[in-house]
Amino acid sequence: MIRHFKIWVFILGFILAALLIGFAGSIYIGSCSYENNCLARGRSQLTHTPISTLEKVSLQATGLPFPSSSSSDNCAVSAGVLLSAWVSSDSPETQPFLFSDMNGVACEATFADVQPLFIQSNFWYQGSLACTACHNASLSSADSAQLDLSSYAGIKAGSHHSAGSVTGVDILGGGDWPSSKLNQALFVLRQMPYGRLLESVPADGPIALAGLPVSVANATPTETPTGNEIAAPSNSGGTGNAANLNGDPVAGKQVYINSCQLCHGTDGQGNVLNPGSDDGTVPPLSPIDPSLVSMDAKTNAANLDLFIQNGSIPSGVNPARDMPAFGAENGLTQQQIADVIVYVLQLNK
16 A cells, blocks of 8 residues: 555656646747747847946036137146146246146146136036035035135135134145145045046046137237227127116125126236236226226216126237126126126225
């Protein structure tokens, strides 16, 4: 009896194994055919999309490299060379410093040419934030290292300083670029800008258009006619509605700081270089050109309004800086123009 039971168990196990093998075989043949080719039965192979083909989310590109002015004579130079030349020249604010561009041409620039490296988004790579997105005057961000890159004074003050202190840790290495913390972060350790991929930024940084060839910047200016002509903008156009509005000098001061101070200097004192222009500097607004001064307040305002509304290109071989048409191009509202006019007029009282 036991012997027969063992035989039946053996037979049953054999039958179950055969059924399992047959079932698996029918599925495979049904899917991949007798030719052992899954494509023969219309099955597509599984493919994987490499991560690198996915489109990256980024800021809207602004066009690189950025020019420091509208001039086609600007020098093409890598960010590393430009920063190295500036720091090694003791990082001046308004005085020009020398460097050689990508073609070996002797060029000169000022801090105004360096500043966009810190405040321009999309410069270091497409989608990059401006350095000042974190490193700004608020000094409050946990990632800011208490460093303000939004102004010359902030850069010179260094990192790890509170709003109440004057200076912190020097990031410019005291004029020694190779050992400076700025060089270490940007080019040696390549820690910044934040979020960069190693292959996204050239070893010496992206290319910028900055400064002017020395031969252009120091070209002998042509003689200008003498006389008592009233200064007028080179661009055509009349006054705007701003001359008819009541301006607020307090609001005007902020407009001046945001839109005018970079070229006309603190409180309109000038002394900002303008290579390639006949004058060599941007005209000061305090004191303002005597020909623009009038005993009549409306005439005074209208003389200034012509420049702010329509802009002006200084005379010269190839001026690096020109006056934007803030009104015609809607860079400022008419009320903002009225405010800054009153502020400038107050500077001249």
